[in-house]
Amino acid sequence: MTWKWLHIVPPDTRFDFIGKRRWSLGLSIALFVISIVSLAVQGLNFGIDFKGGILIEVRMEPPPNMADLRGKLNALNLGEVSLQEFGAPNDILIRVQASDETEKEQNRIIGAVKDALGEGVDFRRTEFVGPKVGAELVQAGMLAILFSLIGISIYVWFRFEWQFGLGAMISTIHDIVTTVGLFSLFQLEFNLTTVAAVLTVAGYSVNDTVVIYDRIRENMRKYKKLPITELINRSNNETLSRSVITHLTTLLAVLALLVFGGEVIRGFSIAMVWGIFVGAYSSVFVAVPILVYFNLRPDQPPPGSEPAAAREAA
């Protein structure tokens, strides 16, 4: 029983990635700019991990009347209180905005909310993050992202050449900014697990990039005379089948997470699903085509406006 392997990607594709690079890079720049503008204009919807405050998840049977509940909690005068349905009508998230007093008063505030809701309520989760820890978590998150960017670039630079390091760096920045941008654009809650997802996306995307870079390096040794644009196109096409299949398997796993993994890690799952698309796209359409601009073969003139591969393309 050795049934035939499936060709998800037909063999011998000759897609002209380099010839289309103006389109793909244009799209990337557009996504990048939208992300930056969104971040600048509306910023991120920080969860309490970063903003500080109190979060209480309750399950109430029967589902409560939100307006009543809101009135009841506002009557406590605890400052800014917000309510949100969390996955089901009887699961409610209660958020209390942090103030200077929160740190000293948090136990009283939590107690007051619990008393106000009364008996028969299942308190599923209580989180409090003081402003001090919130600020530290923001700093740690930014450092983690920054260092992974640097670490990945240096690693790729050491294993390959500086051009590849730079390409990996640019595509990683692209992935990070557009993923964070997605959270800003749709005002999805940005918390600690989101940072974990962003870092995973960065690692995952570069993982994919490295596979293609590996092939480019191999082909550079193999085809010494081949024009660089053609060589890059060839490498990209040779690894296309692997890229597509790998992204599909990862996507299957992450979709299972998104659908069945529950509300608590929904943000993580969304970031990962998006990250797989971004990662798949950025390796093939950003990290690789951008190498053309970095003069991979100093002895060859940089490509003109008419890449050789364009003539060959179907």
Added chain:
Amino acid sequence: MLNFSTWKILVIVFICAFGTAMAVPNLLPRETAETLPDWIPHKQINLGLDLQGGSHLLMEVEVDSVLKESLNSLVDEIRTAFRKVRIGYTGLGVQGTGATVKLTNPSDLEEARALIRNVDKQLEIETTESGQITVHWSESAMRERTKAIVDQSIEIVGRRVDETGTREPTIQREGEDRILIQLPGVKDPERIKQLLGKTAKLTFHLVDSGASAADAQAGHVPPGDVLLPGLEKDAERGLPAAYVLKKRVVVGGERLTDAQPTVEQGRPVVSFRFDTAGGKRFGDATRDNVGHQLAIVLDGKVISAPVIREPILGGSGIISGNFTTEEVTDLALLLRAGALPAPLTVLEERSVGPSLGEDSIRAGKIACAVGFAAVVIFMAVVYGLFGVIADIALLINLVLLLGFLSLLQATLTLPGIAGIVLTMGMAVDANVLIYERIREEVRAGRTPFSAIGTGFERAIATIIDSNLTTFIAAALLYIFGSGPVRGFAVTLTIGLMTSMFTAVMVTRLMVVQWLVRTRPKALPV
């Protein structure tokens, strides 16, 4: 590439068997697994608080307030010492981590220096010709002090938590002045926070009957006395809002050997017992002051000030006051556990109730099962028999991952489960890389043996390169992440390693066995 020596096969089989043995206890109910004898694997995966339910508290020891207090008392002691021998001075006060003073007569310098040295040997003293003296504790002395305060706090926190009957609490220092408290299965973290929020410093003072509280409130506190407030709820009942007490402590809470809640005349009270020295001091003081008021002070507030009717010589007594039953239970607990050297502030709390934890575990299991099934079917459809081989490797990978998590007693969190699901998707990447390479080699005209050999050989370098970048991200997540996110980094990292092993070793072994047995003329690529 295609030859496996016998010992290599044995190593691969051994690792798989070892990992499986480590993973097996997880199939048993927890109670059963705990009763297994030591010589067979019995460790189960450690569930994080977000999965098993419980409370994570990060508290800060307010060391500064204690240090400030000790600076104030340093100034007091210097003042007393100078006054005793009539050394003239000006401008005595706290400065930085020490004190400063200027002598009126610079010729007193040597004597002053000796006096200060007597106050505290650890002080570093600097003097100028003009009689200016600055003293301060060295940085190492301050650090030692901080460490001592935090250490003692950890001990008291531990005792208080134990008194509440929490099972398996973890209490550890975090950074310089923080305490991380993990309380699995705690249902009422508010009560524990409330207990930890009190320093519970208990002292007995005589009330200065010659001074009036009104005068003292106006700023005329007699020397050697101190003005302390009463409880707010007592003031509402018409009791004094404040008391003037002798500063000298008759006896302190550190002399208590026991404290229990009890009832006297129908009212809840705390009965206590002093050690020998404390009992003697208490006895002497009550004998000499019959008819006077003795104030019981807790955390800077007078909780009651009964009149001493007769000497209390047995070394035990009661603390009465306007208490509820719950309050006396807590007070007795706090007094038994001892006073905190410094107040604690809650910096961060993450408490998860059992229902959410169970839901998360269930959701995680379903996501794992669905993700696994989807990947397995997909691989079998795409690669046929080779896909099934990859699927077997994936299953082994999953078992190894669980085995190593159990062995290392790493904590599995909800993001950690997400890491496992993600690992399943990414683990087959190594297989995909190898198979695609084999496909290319076949197309390039190689024989099955040669294609498979070269395919594995060329793919391995790529697999290592590409996995290392994910490893960099995971390592940084571990370094900078906290709590549940660390769990994610752990499963991702272990998953990367096990998947490299299964893809490169286990898959290869199986493919080679198939190749040797069937000796195919062509590969089904």
